[in-house]
Amino acid sequence: MTSKPSRLLPAALAGVIALLPAWAAAQWRHLDSLPQVQRDGNTVTFAAAADSGRTEHVAISVLSPEVVRVRFSPVAFGRDHSDAVVDRQLGVQDFRFESTAFGSLIATDALRVEVQAAPFRLTIKDADGNVIDADDAGRGIAHDGSAVRVWKQLRDTDNVYGFGEKNGAFNKRGWALGGYHYVMWNSDTYGYDNSTDPIYASVPFYLVLREGRAHGVFLDNTHRSSFDVGRERRGLLSFGADGGELDYTVIAGPHPRDVVRRYAQLTGRAPLPPRWALGYHQSRWSYYPEARVRRLADTFRQEQVPADTLWLDIDYQDEFKPFTWSAERFPAPAKLVADLREQGFRTVVILDPHPTKEPGYRIFDEGVAGDHFVKNPDGTLFEGPVWPINAPNKPGNSVFPDFTRPATRAWWGRQHKMFTDVGIAGIWNDMNEPAVWVPPANTMPDDVRFDHEGQPTNHAEVHNLYGMQMTRSTFEGLTALKPEERPFVLTRATFAGGQRYAWVWTGDNRAEWSSLQQSIPMLLNFGLSGFPFIGGDVGGFSGYPSGELFTRWLQAALFSPFFRGHTEQATPDQEPWSFGQPWTRINKATIELRYRLLPTLYTAVEESSRTGLPVMRPLMLEYPEDPQTHGRGDQFLVGTDLLVAPVLVESATSRDVYFPKGEWIDFHTGTRLEGGKTHKVDAPVERLPVFVRAGSMVAMQPVVQHTGEMAAQPIVFRAFPDSQGRATGVLYDDDGESMAYRDGAFLRQRATLRTVRGKACVALETVEGRAEASSRERRFEGPEGAPLPAC
Numbered sequence: 001m002t003s004k005p006s007r008l009l010p011a012a013l014a015g016v017i018a019l020l021p022a023w024a025a026a027q028w029r030h031l032d033s034l035p036q037v038q039r040d041g042n043t044v045t046f047a048a049a050a051d052s053g054r055t056e057h058v059a060i061s062v063l064s065p066e067v068v069r070v071r072f073s074p075v076a077f078g079r080d081h082s083d084a085v086v087d088r089q090l091g092v093q094d095f096r097f098e099s100t101a102f103g104s105l106i107a108t109d110a111l112r113v114e115v116q117a118a119p120f121r122l123t124i125k126d127a128d129g130n131v132i133d134a135d136d137a138g139r140g141i142a143h144d145g146s147a148v149r150v151w152k153q154l155r156d157t158d159n160v161y162g163f164g165e166k167n168g169a170f171n172k173r174g175w176a177l178g179g180y181h182y183v184m185w186n187s188d189t190y191g192y193d194n195s196t197d198p199i200y201a202s203v204p205f206y207l208v209l210r211e212g213r214a215h216g217v218f219l220d221n222t223h224r225s226s227f228d229v230g231r232e233r234r235g236l237l238s239f240g241a242d243g244g245e246l247d248y249t250v251i252a253g254p255h256p257r258d259v260v261r262r263y264a265q266l267t268g269r270a271p272l273p274p275r276w277a278l279g280y281h282q283s284r285w286s287y288y289p290e291a292r293v294r295r296l297a298d299t300f301r302q303e304q305v306p307a308d309t310l311w312l313d314i315d316y317q318d319e320f321k322p323f324t325w326s327a328e329r330f331p332a333p334a335k336l337v338a339d340l341r342e343q344g345f346r347t348v349v350i351l352d353p354h355p356t357k358e359p360g361y362r363i364f365d366e367g368v369a370g371d372h373f374v375k376n377p378d379g380t381l382f383e384g385p386v387w388p389i390n391a392p393n394k395p396g397n398s399v400f401p402d403f404t405r406p407a408t409r410a411w412w413g414r415q416h417k418m419f420t421d422v423g424i425a426g427i428w429n430d431m432n433e434p435a436v437w438v439p440p441a442n443t444m445p446d447d448v449r450f451d452h453e454g455q456p457t458n459h460a461e462v463h464n465l466y467g468m469q470m471t472r473s474t475f476e477g478l479t480a481l482k483p484e485e486r487p488f489v490l491t492r493a494t495f496a497g498g499q500r501y502a503w504v505w506t507g508d509n510r511a512e513w514s515s516l517q518q519s520i521p522m523l524l525n526f527g528l529s530g531f532p533f534i535g536g537d538v539g540g541f542s543g544y545p546s547g548e549l550f551t552r553w554l555q556a557a558l559f560s561p562f563f564r565g566h567t568e569q570a571t572p573d574q575e576p577w578s579f580g581q582p583w584t585r586i587n588k589a590t591i592e593l594r595y596r597l598l599p600t601l602y603t604a605v606e607e608s609s610r611t612g613l614p615v616m617r618p619l620m621l622e623y624p625e626d627p628q629t630h631g632r633g634d635q636f637l638v639g640t641d642l643l644v645a646p647v648l649v650e651s652a653t654s655r656d657v658y659f660p661k662g663e664w665i666d667f668h669t670g671t672r673l674e675g676g677k678t679h680k681v682d683a684p685v686e687r688l689p690v691f692v693r694a695g696s697m698v699a700m701q702p703v704v705q706h707t708g709e710m711a712a713q714p715i716v717f718r719a720f721p722d723s724q725g726r727a728t729g730v731l732y733d734d735d736g737e738s739m740a741y742r743d744g745a746f747l748r749q750r751a752t753l754r755t756v757r758g759k760a761c762v763a764l765e766t767v768e769g770r771a772e773a774s775s776r777e778r779r780f781e782g783p784e785g786a787p788l789p790a791c
Contacts, residue, residue, distance in 0.1 A: 026144040028149065034048055036050070039097055042093040045059045055074065056073070063249070065108040066253075067090050067250070071245055073246075077245070081455070082247075083222065084218075086268040087265055090266065100117075110126065121135040124252075136151040143246075146244075148221075149239065150238065151237075152236065153237075156234075157210055159630045161528050162206040162216070162525055163203060163529065164496075165203065167195065167518055170618065174230070178231065184226065185198045186464050189508070191509075191510055192508065194518045199506075201504060203526070204218065204225055213624075214254060214256035215251060215259060217239075217251070219240075219247070223244045223460060251266070260612055264530055267496050269500070270609055273561075274485070275602055275707050277503070277561075277562075278602060279309060279598075280309075281564035282575060283566040284567050285567070286316065287312060290331070294339070294340075297310060306595045308345065310347055311348045312348070316333075319394050320391050321358075351430075352386065352429070354388060354398035355367060355401070368381075373400060384397055400434060405451035413481075420478070426488030427478065427490075432492060434467070444459045447459065465495050475502065488503070489501060490505060506535070508568075511541070511542060513649065516556060520634055520648070523560060527617065527618075528621070532608035533562065534616075535564060538553050547579030548583075551586050552685070554576070555590050559616060559638045560616060597698070600639070602733070615639070619632050619637060619660060629658070641692060643664060645657040653682070658678045659674070659677065663695075663723065667691060694721065694722040696728070696729055699729060715779070717751040721783070730748065733774035740773075744770060747774040751780070752764075761789045761790060
C-alpha cells in the first residue's frame with residue numbers, strides 16, 4: 001500500500017509542506033502484508049511474497065524475556081553490525097511462536113509480541129496484557145527511497161524522557177502535550193541556546209513512563225535520524241532515519257530502573273573512573289604560558305580552595321597541531337607536569353582530530369603512509385579548515401583520521417605515548433563531531449569515504465560515530481600504554497555506547513541563567529540515556545557570569561560527576577576567587593562540601609559503573625508511581641538518599657521543593673520535612689539546598705585539598721535516623737586509581753545505626769571485598785556531628 005499526495009496542491013498547502021521536516025513530506029510506502037514467515041533460532045522473519053515485486057523484510061528477535069529487537073529493511077538485510085551494542089545475549093531466549101493467516105504471536109514469560117498480518121503492524125504487551133509499545137494503526141513501518149520510519153501510538157498519559165543531550169523540558173511531552181521534535185546529528189554549536197537542536201551528541205534512546213510502568217526504545221541507526229514526540233500529531237510518536245535499516249529494540253520494565261539497567265547491558269556501562277576525576281577541575285581557553293599555569297596552581301593552594309586537575313586548551317600546542325608542544329610557551333612540559341603533581345594536581349590536555357596537512361609534520365607523514373586519513377570519492381585526501389587554519393606561522397587545512405578503521409585507531413592511540421611519558425593524566429577530545437569550518441553544514445560532505453570496520457561507507461552513515469570512535473581510540477591507546485591505571489577521557493561528541501570510552505561535557509554553553517536552568521534537565525536525560533559521567537561548564541563557556549550566577553552554578557554542579565570551571569578566550573578570569581567577596585568565601589565552602597562528600601559520591605559512581613544507573617537521578621526514576629515526580633527537572637537525587645534542589649533563579653533566597661514519600665532531613669539544619677508534598681525551603685546564597693532521606697547514613701570525610709590526601713583521613717558515617725531511630729548506609733572504597741578492584745581489591749561495607757542496651761551505636765559489616773583494600777579509619781556520628789560509638 002503506497003500513500004501518494006494529490007498531484008495538484010493548493011499553493012498555501014504546498015508552502016506548508018515545504019516547511020515540514022523531510023520525513024513528514026515524504027511519499028511513504030507503508031507496510032501492507034508480509035506473508036512469508038520463518039523462524040530461525042531466536043528470530044522470526046517476515047517477508048513480502050515472492051511474486052509481489054517487493055523485497056521488504058522485518059525480523060523480530062527475542063534478546064531476553066523483557067527485550068525484543070525489531071529490524072526492518074526495504075531490501076535484503078545487510079551486515080548485522082552495531083557500534084553501539086555490546087551484548088545481544090541478554091538472557092534466556094525461549095519463546096512460544098504461533099502463526100496464522102491473520103497474524104503471529106511471539107510470547108516470552110514477560111512479553112507478547114502480536115503481529116497483525118495485513119496491514120503489517122506490531123503490538124507489544126506485558127504478561128498481564130498491558131500495551132507497552134504499539135504501531136499506529138494507520139501508519140506503522142514505512143520507507144521512502146533510503147529513508148525508513150515507524151509511527152507509534154502515544155497516549156496523553158505517556159511521559160517521555162531520554163534522547164541524550166537535548167534541550168527543552170525534562171519531560172519531552174512538553175507543555176500542554178505539545179511535544180518535541182529532535183534530530184540526531186552531532187553538531188558544533190558554539191554558544192547554543194535553549195532552542196538549539198541538534199547539538200554535540202546523539203543518543204537515539206527514549207524511555208516512556210505510563211501510569212507508573214516504564215519501557216524504553218533504542219534506535220540503532222547511525223545516519224541522521226529524528227524523533228517526533230507528539231509534535232506532528234498529539235497521539236503519535238514517530239522515529240526514523242535518512243538511510244540504513246529501521247533497527248530498534250524495545251526494553252520492558254516495568255520499573256524505570258529496570259529499563260535503564262537493561263539498556264546499559266545492551267550498550268555497555270561506563271568503566272569506573274579514577275577518583276581524582278571527581279575532584280574540582282579548572283580550565284579555560286587557554287592557560288599559557290607555563291608561568292601562568294604555575295601561578296594558578298599556587299593560588300589554589302594558597303587560597304586553600306580544593307582542586308585536583310588543571311587543563312590545557314589548544315594554545316599549549318605548536319601551531320595547533322595535535323601531538324605537539326609549543327616550545328616557547330611550554331619549554332619543559334615533563335618538569336611542569338611533575339611539579340604540578342607534587343602539589344597534588346593532575347594535568348589534562350586537549351587533543352582534536354585535525355592534523356595539519358603539512359609534509360614533514362610527523363603525524364601527517366605517518367598518516368599518509370599508513371592510509372589513516374579519510375578520502376574524497378575520487379581517492380584524494382579530504383581536507384578542510386579547523387584550528388590549524390588559524391596557526392600564526394604555518395596556517396593550513398587539516399586532514400582527518402578514519403577512526404572507523406581499527407588500524408587507524410591503534411595508530412592514533414599509540415601517539416599518546418608522548419603524553420603519558422611526561423605524566424599527562426587524561427585526554428580531552430574536542431571538535432570531534434567532526435567540526436569542519438565550511439558553511440552551512442560545518443562538517444564533512446556526506447560523500448567522504450570511511451572504512452567502517454572493513455565495510456566501506458560514506459560520512460552520512462558514520463558522522464554520528466566519529467566522536468565516539470575517536471574516544472575509543474584514545475581510551476584504548478591509554479589503556480595499552482598504562483594498563484594498570486584507569487584511563488580518563490572527556491569528549492564533546494559521542495553516540496550511544498560512547499559511555500564505554502569517555503565522560504561527556506555539554507559543550508559551549510552560555511553564561512546565562514537560562515543556560516544554568518537548562519543544564520539540569522539536560523544532564524538528567526543524559527543520565528537516563530546511558531551516560532552517567534557527565535557535566536557542564538560551570539559559569540558558562542560563552543560570555544561572562546556575574547558572581548551570583550557563577551556561585552549558584554557551582555552549587556548546582558556540586559553533585560554532577562564532572563565538576564569543572566571553564567570559559568572562553570576573551571573573558572576575564574573565572575576561577576572560584578575571581579569575583580571577590582562574598583563569592584570567594586562561598587565558592588570555597590561549596591567546593592569543600594564536594595570534597596567532604598566524596599566518599600558518598602564515589603560510592604554512587606561505582607554503582608553506576610556496575611549497574612548503568614545514573615549518579616544524578618530524576619525523581620521519577622526512584623518514584624515512578626508518584627505523578628508529582630514525572631515532570632520535575634529542576635531537582636534530583638544522588639543515588640537514593642540525597643535530594644538536591646539547586647537555586648536556578650537570580651536573586652532567589654528560597655524555593656519550592658517537592659519531597660517524595662517518606663521523611664526528609666535538611667542536611668545543613670537537621671529540619672525534618674514530610675514527604676509527599678511541596679515545601680518552600682530557605683536557600684540563602686551561602687548554601688545549596690540538600691536533603692537526606694530519613695533512615696540513611698551518609699559517608700563523609702574531613703576537607704582535603706586534593707584526593708591524594710584522602711588516604712590519611714578517616715571516613716565518617718553520619719546518621720540521619722528515621723522516626724524509629726534506624727539508619728543504614730553503604731560505602732564503596734578502593735585505592736582510587738588502579739585496576740586492582742577488578743581482582744577484588746575493594747571493600748563494600750554497610751553501616752547500620754542500632755540501639756543496644758538503650759544506647760545508639762553503629763554496626764559496620766563487610767558486604768563484599770577485602771578489608772586491606774580500604775585501611776582508612778571509620779568513625780560514626782549523629783546528624784549534628786556528635787560522635788557515636790561502634791557496636
